[in-house]
Structure formats: structure tokens, C-alpha cells
Amino acid sequence: MFNRLKTHFFSPQSIAPLVVFRILFGLATLISTTRFLVLDWVDLHFVDTQVQFKYFGFEWVQLAPPVIMYAIHYLLILASLGIVFGAFYRISITLFFVLFTYCELIDITYYLNHYYFVSIVAFMLIWVPANAYFSYDSFNNKKWVRTQIPAWNIYIFKWQLCLVYFFAGLAKINETWLLEALPLKIWLPANSHFPFIGWLFQYPITAYIFSWTGMLFDLCIGFFLFYAPTRFYAWLLVIIFHALTGALFQIGVFPLVMVVSTLIFFSAAFHQKILHFLSRLFPYPFLSEPSTIRNPNYPSAGRQNLVIMVCILWFSFHVLFPLRYVLYPGNFYWTEEAYRFGWRVMLMEKAGTATFYVYDKNTQREGVVDNTTFLNSHQEKQMAMQPDLILQYAQFLKKHYQEQGLAVEKVRAEVYVTLNAKPSKLLFNEHLNLLAISDSWAPKYWLNRFEE
Amino acid sequence: MGMKNKAVLSLIVGLLFIGSCKEKDKGMDASLAFDRGALLSNLASGMIMPAYDSCVFYFASLAQSIQQFRAEPTVLHLQVAQQNWKQFARSWQYAAAFNFGPAAEKGIKKTLAEEVGSFPVSSTKIESFIMANDTSFANFDRDSRGIFAVEYLLFGENESANEILAKYANQAPRFLYLLACANHIGLNLKLVQTEWKTYQASFVSSVGTDIGSSTSLLYNEFLKYYEGLKNFKFGIPLGKRPGQTTVLPKSVEAYYSGYSTQLAREHWRCVQLIWEGTNLNGKSGVGFKAYLDKVEGGKALIDLTLAQVKATQNKLDSLPASSLSTAISNDFNRVDEVHTELLKLTRFYKSDLSSLIGIAVTYSSGDGD
Numbered sequence: 164m165f166n167r168l169k170t171h172f173f174s175p176q177s178i179a180p181l182v183v184f185r186i187l188f189g190l191a192t193l194i195s196t197t198r199f200l201v202l203d204w205v206d207l208h209f210v211d212t213q214v215q216f217k218y219f220g221f222e223w224v225q226l227a228p229p230v231i232m233y234a235i236h237y238l239l240i241l242a243s244l245g246i247v248f249g250a251f252y253r254i255s256i257t258l259f260f261v262l263f264t265y266c267e268l269i270d271i272t273y274y275l276n277h278y279y280f281v282s283i284v285a286f287m288l289i290w291v292p293a294n295a296y297f298s299y300d301s302f303n304n305k306k307w308v309r310t311q312i313p314a315w316n317i318y319i320f321k322w323q324l325c326l327v328y329f330f331a332g333l334a335k336i337n338e339t340w341l342l343e344a345l346p347l348k349i350w351l352p353a354n355s356h357f358p359f360i361g362w363l364f365q366y367p368i369t370a371y372i373f374s375w376t377g378m379l380f381d382l383c384i385g386f387f388l389f390y391a392p393t394r395f396y397a398w399l400l401v402i403i404f405h406a407l408t409g410a411l412f413q414i415g416v417f418p419l420v421m422v423v424s425t426l427i428f429f430s431a432a433f434h435q436k437i438l439h440f441l442s443r444l445f446p447y448p449f450l451s452e453p454s455t456i457r458n459p460n461y462p463s464a465g466r467q468n469l470v471i472m473v474c475i476l477w478f479s480f481h482v483l484f485p486l487r488y489v490l491y492p493g494n495f496y497w498t499e500e501a502y503r504f505g506w507r508v509m510l511m512e513k514a515g516t517a518t519f520y521v522y523d524k525n526t527q528r529e530g531v532v533d534n535t536t537f538l539n540s541h542q543e544k545q546m547a548m549q550p551d552l553i554l555q556y557a558q559f560l561k562k563h564y565q566e567q568g569l570a571v572e573k574v575r576a577e578v579y580v581t582l583n584a585k586p587s588k589l590l591f592n593e594h595l596n597l598l599a600i601s602d603s604w605a606p607k608y609w610l611n612r613f614e615e
Numbered sequence: 616m617g618m619k620n621k622a623v624l625s626l627i628v629g630l631l632f633i634g635s636c637k638e639k640d641k642g643m644d645a646s647l648a649f650d651r652g653a654l655l656s657n658l659a660s661g662m663i664m665p666a667y668d669s670c671v672f673y674f675a676s677l678a679q680s681i682q683q684f685r686a687e688p689t690v691l692h693l694q695v696a697q698q699n700w701k702q703f704a705r706s707w708q709y710a711a712a713f714n715f716g717p718a719a720e721k722g723i724k725k726t727l728a729e730e731v732g733s734f735p736v737s738s739t740k741i742e743s744f745i746m747a748n749d750t751s752f753a754n755f756d757r758d759s760r761g762i763f764a765v766e767y768l769l770f771g772e773n774e775s776a777n778e779i780l781a782k783y784a785n786q787a788p789r790f791l792y793l794l795a796c797a798n799h800i801g802l803n804l805k806l807v808q809t810e811w812k813t814y815q816a817s818f819v820s821s822v823g824t825d826i827g828s829s830t831s832l833l834y835n836e837f838l839k840y841y842e843g844l845k846n847f848k849f850g851i852p853l854g855k856r857p858g859q860t861t862v863l864p865k866s867v868e869a870y871y872s873g874y875s876t877q878l879a880r881e882h883w884r885c886v887q888l889i890w891e892g893t894n895l896n897g898k899s900g901v902g903f904k905a906y907l908d909k910v911e912g913g914k915a916l917i918d919l920t921l922a923q924v925k926a927t928q929n930k931l932d933s934l935p936a937s938s939l940s941t942a943i944s945n946d947f948n949r950v951d952e953v954h955t956e957l958l959k960l961t962r963f964y965k966s967d968l969s970s971l972i973g974i975a976v977t978y979s980s981g982d983g984d
Contacts, residue, residue, distance in 0.1 A: 207978070273979065348911045353824045353973030355648050365648035413825055413975060512973070514966035518958060521857035530857025531958070533846050540835075541977040547966065560857075567858050579962040581970050584912030586919060587962055 175311040177431030178296045185293035187423040189246030195416045196239045205236050213537050214559050215270040216552050224268040235262050249298020260285040272545035276508050277417040291316040297438050302449030320427050325385030330485045330506035332382030344370035345583040346512035354411050380404055388428040401425050491606050497613035499549050515547035515580040521564050522573035548580050550607055557597035574598050649909035651822045655829050657901045659815050661894030666709035667808040673703040678797050685790050688783050690776045697769050701874050708881040712840040715832040717810035727807050731761040731800045734868045748788045750795035760796050768793045770871040826975040834974050837889055841964050844882045845957040852943055864940035873938035910971050920963040927956035
């Protein structure tokens with residue numbers, strides 16, 4: 164079994180799919196970072212901010228001064244170019260991974276599944292020789308040139324993509340999504356002005372069709388992409404599906420990332436054609452195809468075993484981590500325990516109104532906080548429905564008002580949350596002293612149970 | 616499997632095709648979909664433009680009476696100006712709800728409500744600008760001008776008409792400052808009113824729900840306007856902010872005229888009109904309520920909202936006839952109860968409403984699929 168896996172892992176394969184993947188990934192991050200700068204989001208997310216909500220375990224990640232935050236984004240552009248051209252590749256991709264992940268870790272309210280995906284893929288790209296062909300590096304150092312590489316270098320990206328889709332599909336198999344067609348029954352009519360098909364969105368049946376199609380698409384698309392005879396049609400579906408959701412919903416560069424990433428499933432010959440086309444389009448010497456075919460360096464048996472073990476560990480983690488929700492009692496849409504890092508995308512319509520009260524022991528007065536003093540609308544929206552962020556905000560308020568000279572003894576909050584168009588309910592008892600609760604992996608028994 | 620894919624593909628292509636064909640002859644099914652265009656045009660023509668028109672109209676009377684007062688500084692002319700200020704301040708409550716589009720920030724100019732509607736004003740700053748004979752407004756002290764600066768200059772602080780008059784005697788700079796404040800208000804109002812005439816068409820035709828769409832602008836400002844009533848007209852004067860150690864009755868809107876209770880009632884009424892879609896002239900029309908009526912879970916939210924509106928209305932109705940500042944000092948609990956009910960009402964306008972109608976409240980990308 165292990166030996167068969169080994170043969171499979173280290174059978175030589177054309178490097179072309181990986182090279183095209185590298186180029187497209189670099190272009191996508193280039194577009195994403197440029198978009199970020201053009202929209203002035205560096206300012207909005209990282210400069211004009213008073214509170215940063217932290218990831219559990221990453222509380223030590225601090226916001227850098229504005230100059231550095233801008234510098235980081237220009238470096239991300241440089242690193243992206245390095246990835247595209249395979250120039251100083253290891254440095255570029257490592258730099259990209261570190262800086263991008265750092266930016267993501269600063270404030271959890273900006274968490275997006277596809278940013279997590281970009282981080283993961285960037286990390287994986289550090290360990291593969293994506294610059295061994297059709298790159299500045301391989302042109303400058305001919306002994307690095309490879310036209311063939313061990314198969315695992317390409318497989319891991321396919322598997323990771325399959326996991327994303329499959330878990331996204333799995334998450335859609337639930338009563339609300341399939342039997343009530345929620346939240347699409349809310350989101351589609353809000354798009355009734357959409358060109359050509361907008362009028363269809365007023366009918367509940369459309370929401371049902373979209374819900375079921377979406378679930379089946381996510382669940383199956385990975386397999387259809389793997390299977391050669393269905394691959395092309397599957398990829399057309401990927402384009403249609405992401406183009407449609409991208410046009411309907413405010414989801415940024417996500418559709419682009421998925422459409423270009425899934426090209427990796429195509430054959431080596433197909434990717435070779437792309438590279439051939441590119442080298443004709445840009446007739447620079449370092450983009451020319453080498454005349455000799457070079458086989459992969461076969462690593463020692465020990466290193467082969469190591470690669471396989473690391474891959475097994477990596478994918479075990481990525482299969483198990485999204486599944487951790489089974490360990491928690493209650494409705495995780497409501498508690499959001501194990502909700503993040505689980506490829507649960509566009510799955511629920513949830514919003515809250517959170518009113519915080521700060522009790523000052525000195526004056527024995529309780530004040531009502533105006534959240535807009537401290538948070539922007541995005542942060543407030545995210546905080547008001549996520550229990551862990553509510554705890555963090557309570558701690559922030561304590562610190563802030565203590566600096567103002569108050570003896571803050573208690574911070575409590577009245578948080579009403581509406582989930583999938585159900586009347587809003589109290590997320591937890593409004594008399595709880597939030598300062599007495601600390602966040603952990605343990606189930607949040609202080610939350611009210613979600614009742615239909 | 617290839618067949619299956621082809622089938623799904625042709626189904627989607629087919630849907631797209633049907634969609635593009637049918638749109639022309641079919642259009643919207645009135646019984647099912649909510650027509651945001653109807654809400655926008657109702658609000659624009661029945662509420663927003665009339666609100667600015669009436670504001671400009673009452674401003675003209677105020678400006679005229681100020682001129683008269685200046686020409687002949689008598690108690691009678693002062694009282695006429697005071698009355699006209701009250702009328703104008705009432706009409707302002709309605710215009711203030713639509714602090715977007717032509718009223719939005721432009722360069723260093725803040726929104727209309729911030730430029731002319733800031734309160735409480737600083738009597739110290741106003742007096743020192745008068746002393747310096749400085750009517751340039753070339754500063755960021757927005758609490759030294761606008762509607763409530765005019766109020767201070769016309770009503771004084773706990774002063775009789777004769778005492779106020781005495782302050783103007785042989786005081787050209789005081790008159791000049793009063794006139795400058797009035798001009799500044801008139802100019803800004805007129806600009807927004809005029810711009811709405813051309814903005815109206817694009818406002819009504821932007822029927823999306825994403826950030827920057829008319830529905831989103833209208834809704835987000837509606838919410839801010841509501842929060843303004845709760846936080847600034849009740850919360851701060853009641854001493855509700857953390858760190859406030861005492862009530863601040865002088866922080867109410869319209870402290871000097873003692874007209875705060877009436878203005879708060881108008882503010883509240885305007886919130887209701889927008890939600891219901893009722894026009895300024897009382898004619899019923901399409902508002903957020905009609906919108907809710909057409910969406911998933913909307914009917915339940917209408918009932919919940921109306922119940923809490925009624926509870927709030929009851930508390931507002933039982934406020935004493937005095938000004939809010941007096942009521943806060945003498946009858947704290949009755950004012951506090953209004954604030955409590957307003958707090959309870961917040962979620963029905965905030966997260967519940969925006970969630971059900973799918974309006975963007977934030978610029979950022981959401982989670983993709």
C-alpha cells in the first residue's frame with residue numbers, strides 16, 4: 164500500500180500544470196492586492212482602525228504603523244510579480260505567504276474562506292519547484308531546469324481544491340439550505356434587478372433550484388474535474404457558477420481565484436499549449452522552452468517517505484479540522500463554534516444588534532456604548548453576531564474605559580441575532596458579566612440555545 | 616457522466632436563454648416581487664424633495680424676520696423671528712433624515728446635517744467669534760454656527776426678550792454674526808435642494824441593493840438618523856455614555872428655545888413616516904414596511920416592529936410638556952423610559968430589517984462560493 168502510494172507520488176509528470184498554476188496564482192494575488200490598494204482598503208482595514216479583533220491563539224499579532232502596512236502591500240505586489248515570473252521564487256512565495264498571512268491575522272472580522280485558501284496554497288507553493296521551468300530563475304540557472312517533476316507536486320493542489328468544494332457542498336446538506344431554500348430565498352429577491360434572469364429571482368422555486376444545484380455542484384465538481392471525460396464540461400460549469408455568484412453577491416476576487424485554480428486539473432498537453440502560447444506572445448529568452456528534457460531528481464528513499472508522511476499529516480489535518488464541528492453541541496450557525504476554516508461559504512444570512520453596557524464601580528453608573536465610536540460598520544456587523552468577538556470587544560471596552568479613569572467592574576451586552584430571516588433572539592443572557600468569560604476551544608455553554 | 620454534465624449545462628444555458636427572452640414580455644410579477652424603484656420614487660417625490668422644499672420655505676420666512684429684526688430691533692420682531700425659527704427647526708427634522716447624495720460630504724465640507732445641524736453649540740465660541748467680529752467660518756468649529764447657533768442668538772440663555780434685545784443694542788457684530796449664520800444655512804440648504812432636482816432621476820433608477828445603491832444609502836442614513844435620536848437627543852443628555860458622571864440637560868437639541876421635546880417628536884414622526892412610506896402630506900405610499908411585506912420573514916418583523924413602536928410612542932406621549940432639559944432635571948425617569956424603549960426598538964430597524972431585505976451595510980467582500 165505504502166509502496167504503491169510511493170510509486171504514485173513519485174511517478175514523473177510534466178511540470179507544465181504546476182507552472183501555469185504558479186503564473187495564474189501570482190496574477191490573481193497581483194490583482195487582489197492591487198484591488199485592495201485601489202479601493203483604499205489598506206487605510207480602511209489597517210490604518211483607520213481603533214480595535215483589531217484577534218484570532219484565537221494569535222493575539223500576539225499586532226498591527227504595524229501605517230507606513231509599514233502600505234510597504235507590506237507594495238511588497239505583496241512585488242512578491243506576486245516574483246511568483247508570476249518565477250523570479251527569486253522561493254523568496255517571493257515565502258515573502259508572499261508570510262506577509263499575506265500576517266495581514267489576515269491582524270483582524271479576524273475580515274476573515275474570508277478564500278483568503279484562508281490563498282494562505283494555504285501560498286504555503287504549499289513554497290515547497291514545490293514551480294520555478295523549475297518557464298521562469299526567470301531557471302533561465303538564469305540552467306541546472307535548475309526541470310520539465311518533469313514527481314507527481315505529488317501537482318496532486319496536492321488538486322486535492323486541496325477538491326476538499327474546498329467537497330466541504331462547501333457537505334455544509335449545504337442541511338434542512339435550512341435544502342428544504343427551506345434559505346438564505347437564497349432572501350438573497351435572490353434582493354437581486355431582482357439582475358439583467359436577463361433577475362425576474363426569476365422573485366419565485367421561491369428559483370431559490371430551491373439554486374440551493375440544490377449549488378449543493379450538487381460543490382459536492383461533485385471535484386470528481387468531475389478529476390475524471391478526464393467530464394473535465395472540460397465541469398470546468399465550464401465552474402466558470403458559469405462562479406461568474407453567476409460573483410455577479411450576484413459581493414464576494415470580491417473569490418470567483419477569479421477558483422476559476423484559475425481549477426485549470427490545474429487539465430492535462431499536461433493542455434498546459435504545455437498555454438505555455439507555448441505565452442512564449443509566442445512574450446518572446447523573451449527566459450520564457451523559451453528548453454530543448455532537452457530533464458527528469459526529476461529522485462530524492463532518497465528517506466526523503467520520499469518524509470514527503471509522503473508530511474502529505475498524510477497535512478491532508479489528515481485538512482480533512483479533520485473542518486469536521487471538528489461534530490464535537491460541539493448545539494446549532495453551530497448560532498454559536499459559530501467550529502464555523503470558520505470549514506469552507507462554509509455563503510451559507511447563512513445572519514445579523515445582530517449588540518448593545519454594550521459598561522458598569523463603573525466608582526460612580527455606580529452603567530453607561531451605554533455607541534459602537535460606532537470604536538468600530539467601522541464592517542467590524543460592528545461581524546462582531547455583533549460572533550460570540551468570541553463579543554468577548555474580545557468587552558475586553559477592549561474595559562481597557563478603554565479604564566484608561567479613561569473608570570473602575571470597570573462589569574461589561575454586559577444585549578445581543579439580538581437574526582438567523583435566516585427568523586425573528587431575532589437574545590444570543591445570551593443580557594446580565595452576564597462578559598469580563599468573567601474567557602474564550603477557549605470548549606463549547607460556549609453561556610450562549611442561549613438556538614430555538615426554531 | 617459526460618451526459619449528465621451536458622444536461623446540467625444545457626439546463627443552465629436554457630434558463631439564461633428563457634430569462635433573456637421572457638424579460639421583455641413578462642416583467643415583474645407585482646404580486647411576488649418588491650419593486651425597489653417604487654420605494655425610491657415614493658420617498659424621493661413624496662418625502663425627500665418636499666422636506667427640502669418646506670425647509671427652504673420656512674428658512675425664507677426666518678431669514679426675512681431676521682432682516683426685519685435687524686432693521687427694527689423690537690421685542691415684537693424678535694418674537695416673530697423666534698416663532699419662525701421654531702417652524703424652520705421643525706421642518707429641518709425631516710430634511711435631516713436624508714443626509715446622503717447631494718447632502719453627503721464633499722471634500723472638506725461635511726454632510727449637510729453636520730454643517731448646519733450640529734448641537735449642542737458652544738456659546739463661548741459664538742461669543743468669542745462675535746467679539747473678534749469673525750464671520751468667516753474658516754474653522755472647524757461647527758458648534759459655532761448653523762441652526763442652533765441662530766437659536767442661541769435669538770433666544771439667549773434664560774434671558775427675557777428685553778435682555779436679549781439689550782445685547783443687540785449698538786452691537787453691529789452680533790447682528791452680523793446672526794446674519795452670517797443664517798446665510799450659511801440658507802446657502803447650504805439651497806444647494807442641496809437644487810441638486811436633488813437633478814439627482815432625483817439617478818436616485819430612483821439605482822435599484823440595486825449593494826453598497827452605494829440608493830436603497831442602501833437611504834437605509835443606512837435612516838439608521839443613522841434613528842440612532843441620532845436615541846444617542847444624541849436622549850442618550851447623552853441623560854448621561855448614558857460610559858464615563859458620564861451626571862446628566863447633561865444642556866446637551867439636548869434646541870436647549871435655548873426649550874423646543875427640544877417638540878423637535879424630538881418630529882424626529883420620531885419622521886422615522887415612522889420613512890418606515891411606513893407615508894408622504895409628508897399624509898398620503899400613504901411605499902416604504903420599508905411594504906418592502907418587508909414582500910420578503911421572507913417580513914410579516915413577523917412588521918408585527919414586532921409595530922408593537923415596539925407603540926410602546927415607544929406611549930412613553931413619548933407621556934413626556935411632560937416642558938423642554939427635554941427641564942424634564943431630564945425634574946422628571947428623569949420618564950425621559951429615561953423613552954430612551955429604554957428606543958434602545959429596544961433599535962434591532963428592528965438595524966440588523967433585523969437589513970438582514971431580511973438583503974441590503975449591504977458594509978463595503979467589504981463577503982465570503983464567496
